[in-house]
Structure formats: structure tokens, C-alpha cells
Amino acid sequence: MTPADAVAPGRGAAFAVATAGARRLSGAAGLAGAALVLLVLLGPLGALLAHLDPGAVRRALTAPGALQPLVTSVEASAVALGVLAAAGTPLAWAMARGRLPATRAWETAVLVPLLLPPLVIGLLLVFLVGPTTPVGEGLSHLHLSASNTFFALVLAEVYEAAPYYVLGAEASFAAVDHELEQHAALLGDPPARVFRRVTLPLAAPGLASAMAMAWARAIGAFGAVIVIAYHPYGLPMQIWVTLESGGLAAALPYALVLLVVALPLPLVAYLWTARTRPQAGADAGEPPAVALAGRWRR
Amino acid sequence: MAAVTGQVPAVAGTAGASPRPVLHADVTVERRDLTVTADLTVPGGDLLALVGPSGAGKSTVLAAVAGLVALRRGAVRLGDEVLATGAAGRRHAGRGVALHHRGVGLLAQRPGLFPHLDAAANIGYALPGGARHPRVRELAEQLGVADVLAARPDRLSGGQRQRVALARVLAAEPRILLLDEPFTGLDAALHLGVGAVVAGEVRRRRVPTVLVTHGLADAQRWADRVVVVDRGRCLQVGDPAALVREPATARVAALVGYRAFVPTEAVVAAGGAAARVPRGAATLGIHPACLVVGDGAGMPAPAEGGAVGHPGRARAVTAWLQGTVTALRAVGAGTEADVVLPGGAVVPVALGPAATAPMPGQPCAVTVVGAPWFDAAGCLLPVGPPGVAAGLAEPPGVAAGLAEPPGVAAGLAEPPGVAAGPPDSSGLAAGPGDRP
Numbered sequence: 001m002t003p004a005d006a007v008a009p010g011r012g013a014a015f016a017v018a019t020a021g022a023r024r025l026s027g028a029a030g031l032a033g034a035a036l037v038l039l040v041l042l043g044p045l046g047a048l049l050a051h052l053d054p055g056a057v058r059r060a061l062t063a064p065g066a067l068q069p070l071v072t073s074v075e076a077s078a079v080a081l082g083v084l085a086a087a088g089t090p091l092a093w094a095m096a097r098g099r100l101p102a103t104r105a106w107e108t109a110v111l112v113p114l115l116l117p118p119l120v121i122g123l124l125l126v127f128l129v130g131p132t133t134p135v136g137e138g139l140s141h142l143h144l145s146a147s148n149t150f151f152a153l154v155l156a157e158v159y160e161a162a163p164y165y166v167l168g169a170e171a172s173f174a175a176v177d178h179e180l181e182q183h184a185a186l187l188g189d190p191p192a193r194v195f196r197r198v199t200l201p202l203a204a205p206g207l208a209s210a211m212a213m214a215w216a217r218a219i220g221a222f223g224a225v226i227v228i229a230y231h232p233y234g235l236p237m238q239i240w241v242t243l244e245s246g247g248l249a250a251a252l253p254y255a256l257v258l259l260v261v262a263l264p265l266p267l268v269a270y271l272w273t274a275r276t277r278p279q280a281g282a283d284a285g286e287p288p289a290v291a292l293a294g295r296w297r298r
Numbered sequence: 299m300a301a302v303t304g305q306v307p308a309v310a311g312t313a314g315a316s317p318r319p320v321l322h323a324d325v326t327v328e329r330r331d332l333t334v335t336a337d338l339t340v341p342g343g344d345l346l347a348l349v350g351p352s353g354a355g356k357s358t359v360l361a362a363v364a365g366l367v368a369l370r371r372g373a374v375r376l377g378d379e380v381l382a383t384g385a386a387g388r389r390h391a392g393r394g395v396a397l398h399h400r401g402v403g404l405l406a407q408r409p410g411l412f413p414h415l416d417a418a419a420n421i422g423y424a425l426p427g428g429a430r431h432p433r434v435r436e437l438a439e440q441l442g443v444a445d446v447l448a449a450r451p452d453r454l455s456g457g458q459r460q461r462v463a464l465a466r467v468l469a470a471e472p473r474i475l476l477l478d479e480p481f482t483g484l485d486a487a488l489h490l491g492v493g494a495v496v497a498g499e500v501r502r503r504r505v506p507t508v509l510v511t512h513g514l515a516d517a518q519r520w521a522d523r524v525v526v527v528d529r530g531r532c533l534q535v536g537d538p539a540a541l542v543r544e545p546a547t548a549r550v551a552a553l554v555g556y557r558a559f560v561p562t563e564a565v566v567a568a569g570g571a572a573a574r575v576p577r578g579a580a581t582l583g584i585h586p587a588c589l590v591v592g593d594g595a596g597m598p599a600p601a602e603g604g605a606v607g608h609p610g611r612a613r614a615v616t617a618w619l620q621g622t623v624t625a626l627r628a629v630g631a632g633t634e635a636d637v638v639l640p641g642g643a644v645v646p647v648a649l650g651p652a653a654t655a656p657m658p659g660q661p662c663a664v665t666v667v668g669a670p671w672f673d674a675a676g677c678l679l680p681v682g683p684p685g686v687a688a689g690l691a692e693p694p695g696v697a698a699g700l701a702e703p704p705g706v707a708a709g710l711a712e713p714p715g716v717a718a719g720p721p722d723s724s725g726l727a728a729g730p731g732d733r734p
Contacts, residue, residue, distance in 0.1 A: 177410070182366055182410075184412070185398045186403070186404050187424040188401075202414060
């Protein structure tokens, strides 16, 4: 052993202790920061749970007709989601594969409801489909009305949720390797079968997370709803009306119900996406961009 | 891992019954940086290899035949059926028959396995019954992937993915087979086994097949004909062995494994009379497999170098040069020497077991057996009949040697004797031409 070596261990050890300490310190700081963010994000949830009075919840939910807003909300959101899936999925696929002329224009059009304040969407919808407009008159021939009806509620929810679903679905279709679709076609599958056997299974996690986001937006839609679909009450309207008439404490039980209905689907979809991500990306070399944000990389 | 058997079960009745449809692909495709043009004719059961450097447009030709890119001009026909025609102008115009009706089996460079299906389901994708079809296991066993049938693609190694993709293509029983580097990622034993399976399927089902490879050895082993592709153009088509023996141009020679071009002086037989090409205007193409360090070919090398016509081949000569050994290394069981030739090119030469290894830094005599000559424009030169002088005298002192600056001609001297041709060297040039 040379003299230099004899000296080095002590200094090296001191240095190692110093770096380990620094690492521990920075790790602790990171953890604290993360905890703070978590606290801020989940704080309202905690507050809700802290202020709930079980007796009040029981009373509110067992009152006659108390669950009607819940039923209305779930039904309207389910219909809205059905409409989005039926119309939005092909649109998202066509946008992702560049099958539409002026793809940018379509994207912008889909984005508009996201950029407009929900309240403004409600106002504009009144001008578009209100009873005195041509569309409204056309609807009345079909014995439909787009003001203060279940149909109006669905319409408002579709407008609020559409950008989340269509842009999310577009991102998940765009993440499917087009070469795989070409291989399926060369192996003899016509386009519809390629979509069913390759595109859809590969895009499914992304579609599910887009669907979940759309569900959360639809069931919580309030801004447009309060303008064109004050009646029938969905959960958000019920919360608002209760808040106005009975105060905060009376509204809290409905807030809890809304959370319970709105949250599970997004959570399940998120967990599924997280689980399937590494597999889906194995051959493509890149994990599919399931988040809405993936849209903006192009 | 199961061994690759390479054995192809003979299926009675399928081979003889079908006619041999001929694939005609006369395609012009615009790539971002390059216009790729190819005119290929492949009879059913034949294997045509596309050889060329990376980016030459080989894969683009396959994509054009498969229908993945639109043709600018030309057409793809299988027998009488037109699969695609070119249409200048609109991007999607002129695609022709839809992909799922083409019956093209494409093994792309990226295997493109479906990540949500296991290997068996991938192989059986085009089969009725999918993964349970008996053909799935049969092909998997032939290609040595039977023990990974239940695995998803992300659990497979690169070579396994490649073979699963190949099995998927073969299982679909395509009418045209397009293979893009099918042997990458395979070790030597698998390489041969997989090649045998492919060749067997091609012959048995009489499928016209185009194979893209950058390794000439693969092309020579499996292909009936080889097309040399460079910068989007087909430079030469021919029998694999002939292509290496007589590359039409110096560029083709460089692409099929010639490692050095030594400027020299040539006498060219033109109409029976010998015509002399001015010094420096001709180059001798040198393939490592045709080099012998020392006075090979059983002929005494003239001290000053020289060349004689090759007895078996009208367009090649046997030449003697002086080189310098710069390095020796063990390769396999033998030894390889880096030899600097006149002109400065360094060529690795395998030393025979009997050869006395020269010392690094020492000059050595180098015999080139069966070297083609090229004129200033790079075109192959005819050489006189066997035994007729092909190189002419230089003043002895100026002969190729260490003192010569690179670029100056290797000196050539009087041939050692008209009658004394190299005894037997016809097999040398047909050897494996592609050495790393």
C-alpha cells in the first residue's frame, strides 16, 4: 500500500458520509415537497370527510326523492358517454390517422368547448338550441326540447366532456404503431377487422382513461347545465340548490355522493393504464401517450 | 431452446399443381432524399436478393412491392394480376389492390409483432383457429421458437422476435414473400437453419421471394439471383457467383466485397489486338478472398510484379504486387494479416495454414488470383485470352514497392511465361465474398 492509499480511505469515507448526508437531505426535502403537494391536492377531500356528520348524511340520503338527482346524473352521464364513444371514437381515429382534410381545423374545433368557460357554453347553447331558434323548432317537431329537460342535460354534458374524450382518444390512437396495422392488413385483415383486432386493443387503455376523464367531467358538469338544464336536477345542481337553501352543511352529503360516483371509474382506468403501459410499449419502443398532454407533442 | 431443424416436411400435391406466377415489379418511388427505381422479375419459387449499403433503397423497394408506399411510376404485377400502378401527383392515388387482398408476406426490419398477443397468437394471426392451428406449432418448431409460444413479444429476445415474425409471415401462406434482413440477430447455427426453412418454403410453395440483405454471403447462399442496389438504382443483376467474379463497375465491386482498387497499367484485348491503357488509367479490383500472401497459385512471382490472364475467366487476371504487412491477428483457427497494397489500401488477408507468417512491417509478395480490371470510368475491362500478357514492363527499379507514394501505379513486369498459367484458381473467386 502506498502512502497515498493510506491517507485516502479516511478522506474518502468522510466524503462518502458527506454525500450520503446531502443525498439524505435532498431526499427528505423532495419527500416534504411531495407531501405538501399531496396535502394541497387532497386537502379538500380531507376537509369534506372531516366535516361530514354521519347523521346528516343518513338524513339527507333517506329523505323522499333524495336519490333522484343521483339517478338523473348517472343516467345523463351514461348517455353522454355513449354519444361520445359512438361519435367521438371514429372522429378521434380519423384525426389520429390524418384521414380528415384539415386535421388542425378539426382539432381546434374539438378544443373550443375546452377553452370556453362552461357558463358561456351554456349561454351559447341557449342561442343555438333554445326554443325560439331554428334548431329548437326542429327539435320540437321531434317532441324534444333542449331547455330544462333530460335531453338538455345530456347535451350540456356532451359539450363539456367532448374535448376530454376526443383529444384523449386521438392521443391513444396516435400512439398505436401504424406499422402494426399495416402488418395486420398484409396478413389478410380488412380495415374493420384490423381496427377490432389490433388498433382497439392497443388503444384500449388510453381510450379508457379518456373515457374516465370524460365521465368525471360529464357527471360534474355545472356551468353549462345551470343555464340550459336547471331541471331536472342532477347532482351538481342538487348541491348548488341545497347550498343556496340549506347552507354548506346540508350540501356536503351530496358532495360526498358526487365524489363516490365520479371517482371510481377514473381511478380504475388509471390503474389499468399504468399496468398495461410497459407491455403496450414493448415493440413500439415508446409507451403510448395516454394522457391528454400527449396530444401536444406533435 | 429448441434446435432449429431446418427440415421442411414435404407436402404432396401442393408443389406441382400450382403454376409458377411471376412477380414483375417495375417501381419508382419518391423517398424524401432519393428516388428509388427498380425493375425486378422473380419467377415463383425463385429467391432474388437485393444487396447494397444502408440507405440504398432496398427496404423502400420492398415497401413499394408490398403496397406500403405509393408508386410514382411503374407497376407491380403477379402473373396477370396488377397489384399496383403508379400515378404521379396525388399521394394516395394509384395504390392498386388493397393490402389485405395482396397476399404479400412482409418480414420488415422491425418485426412488428402484436404486443397484446402471445407468440402463438402472433404466428396464428392469419390462420383460422389462430394460436390453436397445428401449423403454429409446426412452424415454431422448425424455427426454434416452440418453447416461447406462450410468451408475449416483450419477453422475447431480438432473434426470437425475428423468428416469430417470420413464422407469422410464413403461416399466412403469402403469394409473394418479402424478407427484409431476416437473419439479423441470429447466431451462426440459427442463421443456417432459418435460411433453410425459408428456402424450403419458397421452393415448396413456389413463392416469388425478394430478400434484402447487406451480407453478400447470405445472398450467395440462398439467392438464385442478386441485384446490387446503390443510391436508389439497380446497378447490376446476376448470378451470385458471377456477380462477384465480374462486377460490371468498380462501384459494384466495392459493394460486393472488393476492398482495394490498385491503380495500375493494363493491356486490354480489343478485337484480338492488344491495346494499351495509359498508366494510371486502370485499376485492379482486389477482393480479400482472392489474395494470397507469398507467391501463391504455385507460380513463381516475378520480383517486379506483373500480371497474366486468368485461364478460366476472360475478364480477370492473376497479378503480383508488393505489399507491406502492418498487423497480424488470430481469426478463428487461422491468422489474418493486414496488408497495405500499392495505392495505400489496407486489405485483410487470411493466411493459409502452410504459409510462413510475415513479420509486421516487412514487405511481402502478394498474389491476386482472378482480379478484374476497371478503366478510368470504373467499367470492367476485358482482358486478353488466357496467358496473354496483361501487364507490361516497367523499369525494374520503379516497380511497386515501399518507396512508391500511394496512388502511383503498381509496377508491372514481363509475365513469367506464356504457358505458365496459375494451375487452378477458378474456385477462389467464388468463395464467400463478404467478410467483416
